[in-house]
Amino acid sequence: MKKILLLTTGGTIASVLGKEGLYPEIPAEEIVSYLPEQYDRYKVECKTLMNVDSTNMQPESWVKIAEAVNEHYDRYDGFVITHGTDTMAYTSAALSYMLQNLAKPVVITGSQIPIHYKRTDAKTNINDAVRFACEDVGGVFTVFGGLVIIGTRVVKLRTKSYDAFESINFPYIARVNQSEVSYQRKIPFVKDKKMKFNSSICPDVLLLKLHPGTKPELFDYIKNLYKGIVIETFGTGGIPFQERSLVQKIHELIHSGITVVFTTQVLEEGEDLGLYEVSRKVPEDMIIRTRDMNTEAIIPKLMWALGQTNEPEQVKKIMATPIAYDITPTK
Numbered sequence: 001m002k003k004i005l006l007l008t009t010g011g012t013i014a015s016v017l018g019k020e021g022l023y024p025e026i027p028a029e030e031i032v033s034y035l036p037e038q039y040d041r042y043k044v045e046c047k048t049l050m051n052v053d054s055t056n057m058q059p060e061s062w063v064k065i066a067e068a069v070n071e072h073y074d075r076y077d078g079f080v081i082t083h084g085t086d087t088m089a090y091t092s093a094a095l096s097y098m099l100q101n102l103a104k105p106v107v108i109t110g111s112q113i114p115i116h117y118k119r120t121d122a123k124t125n126i127n128d129a130v131r132f133a134c135e136d137v138g139g140v141f142t143v144f145g146g147l148v149i150i151g152t153r154v155v156k157l158r159t160k161s162y163d164a165f166e167s168i169n170f171p172y173i174a175r176v177n178q179s180e181v182s183y184q185r186k187i188p189f190v191k192d193k194k195m196k197f198n199s200s201i202c203p204d205v206l207l208l209k210l211h212p213g214t215k216p217e218l219f220d221y222i223k224n225l226y227k228g229i230v231i232e233t234f235g236t237g238g239i240p241f242q243e244r245s246l247v248q249k250i251h252e253l254i255h256s257g258i259t260v261v262f263t264t265q266v267l268e269e270g271e272d273l274g275l276y277e278v279s280r281k282v283p284e285d286m287i288i289r290t291r292d293m294n295t296e297a298i299i300p301k302l303m304w305a306l307g308q309t310n311e312p313e314q315v316k317k318i319m320a321t322p323i324a325y326d327i328t329p330t331k
């Protein structure tokens with residue numbers, strides 16, 4: 001019999017309708033009471049960690065969740081974290097960096113409809129999540145709408161549908177249907193390896209999505225606020241260098257000691273900085289490339305990297321090293 005710890009953090013799954021709309025209130029014990037009594041397979045214990053809409057989650061909330069898993073790691077076979085869907089992808093990735101070498105599943109789930117509503121997806125999702133948490137696997141996973149997605153590749157694509165999440169630039173791991181788990185991609189893990197817990201982060205990171213017309217002057221302001229900037233460039237890595245050129249300002253950022261990371265605002269296939277003139281105006285060795293990583297993983301990875309070291313070369317090295325399948329290695 002597997003021993004599972006279910007940690008709740010809020011989100012729609014735990015929400016009730018108040019005067020100003022849905023807000024999270026339902027405690028862990030009530031969430032667990034919706035699980036079918038399949039207690040021959042697993043025993044679930046639970047704890048309310050926080051009760052927030054995931055919009056209100058902060059990087060410090062990821063630390064709190066990671067610490068809770070670390071604190072209870074030896075006493076359970078698997079973990080389920082219920083969470084709001086809006087920033088679930090960021091938390092899934094953040095936990096993948098803070099909890100490495102996992103030999104047990106840490107499964108994040110939630111729902112689009114509150115758990116006590118008639119047409120809710122919450123019961124299926126927690127059931128699937130607990131079912132997957134009983135598997136003999138190691139890593140952080142999001143289980144939602146019947147799909148199991150590796151933690152660093154989760155992206156929310158739909159605001160309302162039950163199949164809200166997709167696995168981007170990596171195959172999904174498995175499907176869960178009733179109590180059947182069918183694998184598409186098995187990931188290796190070492191059972192006896194010691195789990196590596198490291199939750200040091202530096203939250204001074206900005207995400208900037210370019211659009212035609214982005215004002216260069218903006219960079220003067222952000223220079224004083226952040227240590228790292230992730231720029232969602234156009235296509236394979238384009239930065240405007242003619243009217244409203246951003247090139248000079250990016251050079252200034254780098255010279256003032258800010259880590260500049262380039263990614264693309266296109267969801268699939270990643271950046272390819274060498275391809276066009278528009279992506280060569282800032283020399284490649286001055287910035288950090290991200291290849292086919294998702295923005296939702298780049299942000300917590302950069303916060304985590306800056307939490308480990310202030311050395312630019314070290315930050316670059318951490319960002320370039322594949323962790324928990326977040327980058328497809330180049331051949």
Ligand SMILES: NC(=O)C[C@H](N)C(=O)O
Nearest residue numbers: 011012053054084085086
């Ligand atoms: N479906 C949800 O959970 C959305 C909610 N606003 C949240 O992220 O907490």
